[in-house]
Amino acid sequence: xxxxxxxxxxxxxxxxxxxxxxxxxxxxxxxxxxxxxxxxxxxxxxxxxxxxxxxxxxxxxxxxxxxxxxxxxxxxxxxxxxxxxxxxxxxxxxxxxxxxxxxxxxxxxxxxxxxxxxxxxxxxxxxxxxxxxxxxxxxxxxxxxxxxxxxxxxxxxxxxxxxxxxxxxxxxxxxxxxxxxxxxxxxxxxxxxxxxxxxxxxxxxxxxxxxxxxxxxxxxxxxxxxxxxxxxxxxxxxxxxxxxxxxxxxxxxxxxxxxxxxxxxxxxxxxxxxxxxxxxxxxxxxxxxxxxxxxxxxxxxxxxxxxxxxxxxxxxxxxxxxxxx
Amino acid sequence: xxxxxxxxxxxxxxxxxxxxxxxxxxxxxxxxxxxxxxxxxxxxxxxxxxxxxxxxxxxxxxxxxxxxxxxxxxxxxxxxxxxxxxxxxxxxxxxxxxxxxxxxxxxxxxxxxxxxxxxxxxxxxxxxxxxxxxxxxxxxxxxxxxxxxxxxxxxxxxxxxxxxxxxxxxxxxxxxxxxxxxxxxxxxxxxxxxxxxxxxxxxxxxxxxxxxxxxxxxxxxxxxxxxxxxxxxxxxxxxxxxxxxxxxxxxxxxxxxxxxxxxxxxxxxxxxxxxxxxxxxxxxxxxxxxxxxxxxx
Numbered sequence: 235x236x237x238x239x240x241x242x243x244x245x246x247x248x249x250x251x252x253x254x255x256x257x258x259x260x261x262x263x264x265x266x267x268x269x270x271x272x273x274x275x276x277x278x279x280x281x282x283x284x285x286x287x288x289x290x291x292x293x294x295x296x297x298x299x300x301x302x303x304x305x306x307x308x309x310x311x312x313x314x315x316x317x318x319x320x321x322x323x324x325x326x327x328x329x330x331x332x333x334x335x336x337x338x339x340x341x342x343x344x345x346x347x348x349x350x351x352x353x354x355x356x357x358x359x360x361x362x363x364x365x366x367x368x369x370x371x372x373x374x375x376x377x378x379x380x381x382x383x384x385x386x387x388x389x390x391x392x393x394x395x396x397x398x399x400x401x402x403x404x405x406x407x408x409x410x411x412x413x414x415x416x417x418x419x420x421x422x423x424x425x426x427x428x429x430x431x432x433x434x435x436x437x438x439x440x441x442x443x444x445x446x447x448x449x450x451x452x453x454x455x456x457x458x459x460x461x462x463x464x465x466x467x468x469x470x471x472x473x474x475x476x477x478x479x480x481x482x483x484x485x486x487x488x489x490x491x492x493x494x495x496x497x498x499x500x501x502x503x504x505x506x507x508x509x510x511x512x513x514x515x516x517x518x519x520x521x522x523x524x525x526x527x528x529x530x531x532x533x534x535x536x537x538x539x540x541x542x543x544x545x546x547x548x549x550x551x552x553x554x555x556x557x558x559x
Numbered sequence: 560x561x562x563x564x565x566x567x568x569x570x571x572x573x574x575x576x577x578x579x580x581x582x583x584x585x586x587x588x589x590x591x592x593x594x595x596x597x598x599x600x601x602x603x604x605x606x607x608x609x610x611x612x613x614x615x616x617x618x619x620x621x622x623x624x625x626x627x628x629x630x631x632x633x634x635x636x637x638x639x640x641x642x643x644x645x646x647x648x649x650x651x652x653x654x655x656x657x658x659x660x661x662x663x664x665x666x667x668x669x670x671x672x673x674x675x676x677x678x679x680x681x682x683x684x685x686x687x688x689x690x691x692x693x694x695x696x697x698x699x700x701x702x703x704x705x706x707x708x709x710x711x712x713x714x715x716x717x718x719x720x721x722x723x724x725x726x727x728x729x730x731x732x733x734x735x736x737x738x739x740x741x742x743x744x745x746x747x748x749x750x751x752x753x754x755x756x757x758x759x760x761x762x763x764x765x766x767x768x769x770x771x772x773x774x775x776x777x778x779x780x781x782x783x784x785x786x787x788x789x790x791x792x793x794x795x796x797x798x799x800x801x802x803x804x805x806x807x808x809x810x811x812x813x814x815x816x817x818x819x820x821x822x823x824x825x826x827x828x829x830x831x832x833x834x835x836x837x838x839x840x841x842x843x844x845x846x847x848x849x850x851x852x853x854x855x856x
Contacts, residue, residue, distance in 0.1 A: 302751045331753035344744035348766040358752045407752065 236316055237277035238447050239301070239334075239415055244310030246271040246296050250520070268519050270296040272471035273310070276449075278415060283441065283448040285462030285479070287455060287494065291516055293471045294451045295339075298419045301449065302336045303327055315414065332362040332411035339420040341400035345392040351378070351403050352388040358411045373410065381406045381436060398429040402436070409440065415447045422457060434460060455498050459483055467491045470527045471519055473545075477552035487554040489532050526557065534558055584847055591843040594836035601833060605651035612645035616802050625814075628821055635821040637810065643821065646802040647829050653714060653803050654833070658783040661721035666776050668722070669729025674760060674768075676730070677737025684734070691727045699724040703786055707795045717796050721783050732775055736768035743767075770848035774841055781837035788830050804830045 248268040250258070258266040271293045278284045286294050299305045301312060303319075312319045314330060322330070335358075338344035345354060355374045359365050365373065375385045381402040392400060401421060408416050418437070422430040434457050440446060452458050458465055459479055466476040467490065475488040486492045489510075496510040512531040523529055525540040532539070538557045545555040585592040604611050613633075620640030628635040634643040676687040694702070706720035740746060741764060749763040788805030790796035797803035799810075804826045811823030 299747075304747055304750060328753045331751070336748075336751045338744045338748060340744050344748045346745045346749065346763050346767065349762075357749075357754070361753050361755075361758075404748070407748070 235280075236313075238280040238315060239278040239449075240311070240313040241274055241276045241278075241297065241301070242311040242313065244271060244274050244297070244300055244307045244312060245269070246293070246300050246305055247308040266520050269471050269522055270519055271300065271307075272519075272522065274468070274471070274473055276466050276473065276476070278447050278449055279464075280414070280447055281441075281445050282463045283450050283461050285458035285465040286449060286451045286468060287453060287458055287465060288468035289453060289494075289516060291519075292468045293519070294468050295419055297468075298336065298417045298449065298451055301417055302331075302334060328362075332358065333414045334417075335408035335411070335413040335415075336417040336419065337401070337404045337408050337421045340424050341397050341404055341421075342392060342395075344404055345400055347392050350389050350391055351383075351395070354403060355388075355406050355410055358407060362411055374406075377406045377410045378403075380440070381409070397425055398433065401425060401429075401433055405433075405436070405440070409444070412444070413446070415449065417449045417451070419451045420453070421450075423452065423454065430454075430457070437461065455483075455494065467494065470516060470522060472527065472555065473553075474528070474556070475552075475554040477549075481549065481552050485549070485552075487548045487552065487559040488556050489534055489558075490528050491554075526555075581847070584843070588843055591839050594839035597832055597836045598840065601651050601829075602655060604648050605655050608645075608648045608652060612642075612648045614642035614645040616646045616649035617641065617800050625819055634825045635819075637822055638814075643807075643825055646807060647804070647826055650802040650804050650807060650826070651829070653797055653801065654784060654787060657714060657718045657721065657787050658780050660718045661725065661783045661787075662776050662779050664718070664722040665725035665779070666729055666772065669726040670733045670765075670772065672726075673730040673733035674737055674765065677734045677741065677764075678756075678760060680738075687730075688734075691730055694723075695727045700786060700789065703790060704793075704795055707790060712790075712795055712798060714797060714801075717787060717790060720790070721786050724786070725779055725783065728775060728779065729772060732771055733768055736771065737764055740764050740767050773848065774845040777837055777841035777844055781834040781841070784830065784837070785834050 248270060249255075250266045250268060255266050274293075274297055276284060276286070276297075286297065288294050296305060300307045303324075307320060310320070314334060317330075319327065319330060349357075352371070352374055355378060356370045359370045359373060363370075375388060378385065378388060383399060383402050383406065387395070387399065392403075395403065401424075404421075421437070422433050425433060437448070438461060441448060448461070450458060450461050462479050464476065465479050465482045466473050467482070467488065468474070469490050475482065475486070475491045477485075477487075482491065483495065486495055490512070492510050493512045510533075512528075513533070514531045517523060517527070517530065524542075526532070526535075526543045529535050529539045536558065541557070543555045543557060545553055548554050548559050585595065608616075618641065620636065622640065623632065623636050624638055624640040626632050626636040626640075632642050632644070634647065636642055637646075672687060676684040697705075703720040703724050706723060707716055710716040710719070746759065746763055749759050754763065787796055788803075788808065791803045791805030792809045794806075794809070796805055799806060807826035808823050808830070811819070811821075811826060814820075814822045
């Protein structure tokens with residue numbers, strides 16, 4: 235069975251503008267480009283959660299935005315339920331939208347302050363279904379109920395809601411058209427810790443009851459570990475490692491993954507830790523080093539790391555892009 | 560538990576909640592209340608001028624010229640014996656109509672073009688904004704003078720001149736707001752849900768861009784009134800015998816030296832009070848429409 239959603243070698247490049255970009259064009263002989271996503275391939279299986287982790291600026295949100303067509307990929311293919319999405323006209327893509335939804339990072343900022351909860355949750359139905367006003371109201375309230383919001387909140391406005399309630403409204407809006415896949419772009423990072431757990435539990439419950447699939451983007455490894463069945467690690471626009479959650483957390487292969495895992499605080503002073511830190515900062519996505527992109531920061535770097543990196547299977551179902559594993 | 564269970568509050572229709580908030584604000588801010596009252600009073604007087612004005616505005620009375628304010632003529636009479644109060648009330652019709660009309664026209668045109676510039680960006684925006692810059696290069700009053708001088712000074716042309724000079728203000732304001740709001744997450748969310756472009760504009764962007772525009776429009780009302788009075792004062796606005804505050808002030812100014820002070824004082828006072836009221840309302844609207852100021856004061 236083919237995966238629900240295939241992202242196949244997708245690239246998203248942004249051209250730089252302005253006088254500085256013009257000067258660089260003169261110097262380098264070609265216009266400068268931000269390679270935000272530089273050849274990402276991931277598969278999302280139906281009914282499962284793929285975690286996508288990486289530090290800020292690595293391009294994980296851009297992958298999400300490309301999936302729901304907030305940005306157009308520069309190259310590559312996205313297939314959803316076997317159908318090619320990349321070539322679709324905006325009109326045809328609208329047919330897919332009810333099945334492919336997204337929840338954004340900032341719960342309050344992703345709600346229109348001038349619309350009531352009810353109008354926001356019913357909006358997708360208005361756009362994509364033939365339901366009448368009464369049926370929309372019924373469906374809207376049912377979904378609000380499902381995400382743990384009472385009908386009495388339906389007439390409130392976003393500024394009258396707490397952060398957790400806002401995020402529940404966002405989830406309800408994404409859920410109301412019965413989608414197959416929901417892209418979750420750091421849905422919990424703006425919430426405080428106590429709410430985070432509740433939202434995570436809610437998401438997992440909804441996934442099981444609706445047979446949903448998630449692309450769960452986060453830099454919070456603990457929540458990824460809980461929610462995801464597979465995890466892909468992204469660094470500077472590419473996937474450097476992908477494996478099942480247990481495999482990745484127990485036997486990380488790529489030095490970058492090991493560094494990420496080592497950075498997670500463990501609530502046990504005697505725990506043995508991978509004493510592992512990367513030096514320096516993430517390079518600019520304009521000047522991406524040739525060969526392994528981690529080379530300049532990696533403590534194991536060898537001369538061979540300047541060569542193009544193969545992405546290979548290091549164990550069954552466990553892929554990594556490193557010369558040294 | 561704060562997340563899930565809040566005590567259910569009695570559901571309120573949003574409009575009545577807003578109205579009550581406005582009312583509470585006005586009670587605390589008596590200056591705006593007075594300003595609002597003055598504007599409403601003047602509008603009512605203008606609308607029902609036929610019943611309220613004690614005399615016909617253009618009826619001359621050779622037996623009662625240049626009368627000091629008295630019980631018969633509350634604000635006195637002019638050199639033709641016309642009742643000043645009646646003329647001021649009738650003048651409010653022209654003045655307020657032009658001020659409202661010019662502001663409304665500038666608002667609609669400015670918002671429409673500004674929204675287009677904000678939506679399409681790029682070359683469209685560039686062309687529109689350079690046109691706006693060239694309009695703004697003229698001092699607004701000189702431009703209004705030139706337009707009325709060129710087109711002839713009917714009420715319609717004065718309205719057109721004032722509104723033309725104001726369009727750039729709204730245009731720039733709404734364009735900036737659209738630029739800001741189109742990058743907000745809720746605009747992205749609206750796109751992901753599958754809103755067509757017109758819904759994104761009219762449901763998700765414009766309503767959120769409006770508060771500063773409303774404030775600008777209220778403040779601009781005062782400005783429009785002042786421009787019109789100034790145009791009439793120098794003879795480029797409304798022509799006599801049609802009464803208008805600016806031209807009445809101009810007529811009255813000739814009599815300052817001979818001591819008939821009421822002739823310029825009262826029309827001038829009408830202008831000052833109305834402009835002041837619009838500015839006060841604009842200021843408190845600004846506070847009111849800023850969500851961060853909710854619940855303050």
